[in-house]
Amino acid sequence: MAYIVLNVRGTIDASEQVRRTLRMLRIPLRYRATILPESDSVRGMLQKARHRIAWCKADKELVKELIEKRGMKEGWKKLEKSDLKRLGYSGFDELAEAIAEDRVDFGKLDGIKPFFALSPPRGGFKRTVKRFYEQGGVLGENPELPELIRRML
Numbered sequence: 001m002a003y004i005v006l007n008v009r010g011t012i013d014a015s016e017q018v019r020r021t022l023r024m025l026r027i028p029l030r031y032r033a034t035i036l037p038e039s040d041s042v043r044g045m046l047q048k049a050r051h052r053i054a055w056c057k058a059d060k061e062l063v064k065e066l067i068e069k070r071g072m073k074e075g076w077k078k079l080e081k082s083d084l085k086r087l088g089y090s091g092f093d094e095l096a097e098a099i100a101e102d103r104v105d106f107g108k109l110d111g112i113k114p115f116f117a118l119s120p121p122r123g124g125f126k127r128t129v130k131r132f133y134e135q136g137g138v139l140g141e142n143p144e145l146p147e148l149i150r151r152m153l
Contacts, residue, residue: 002058002102003042004066006033006118006149008129008138009052021049026107026114033149034115035063035099035106054138056145064096069153070116079112086111118152 010030011019022028025036025045035058036042046055071079081091087109089095098104107114125148131137138148 001038002063002100002106003036003038003046003055004033004058004062004145004149005036005046005053005055006145007031007052008054011052014052018049018052021045022052025049025053027053029117031118031120031152032115033066033118033152035066037102037105050132050140052139054133054140054142054145054148056142058100059146060093060096060100062146062149063100064092065150065153066116067096067099068092070118072113072117073111074113076113083111118149121148121151123151 005025005027007022007027007030011022011028014022019028026032026034046053067079073079073083084091084095087095089098095104099106106112125138127133128137129139132140133142133144134140138145142148
């Protein structure tokens with residue numbers, strides 16, 4: 001199962017080690033999201049930058065919405081079905097299922113940007129962005145993140 005990772009706080013006042021980790025995660029800017037495969041190295045990077053990011057397990061529906069609404073190809077052009085056919089997928093459903101089940105690494109798809117540029121959430125954050133989810137905030141592993149991301153699309 002893949003992870004959806006969202007940069008919530010940006011890199012202001014972050015250490016160089018955390019900035020480097022966010023660059024490796026492909027989300028160095030605030031309100032950027034990406035989809036990463038589940039592995040020990042990814043979990044270690046998530047823990048290193050946990051004071052800046054939120055993540056959750058990826059489900060097929062959310063991945064499909066992200067790709068359809070915010071997926072970009074080279075040149076900042078919107079992703080189209082013809083681009084998916086070039087990669088060997090019949091549509092957004094098939095690609096979203098392959099990404100959510102870790103059969104394909106989203107960051108290694110040729111010609112597709114490995115991140116999503118999102119807007120600030122409509123209605124604002126319902127919880128503080130300075131605390132972990134367990135403490136009443138947004139950061140860290142957050143089961144409510146899909147709802148937040150849908151408000152950012």
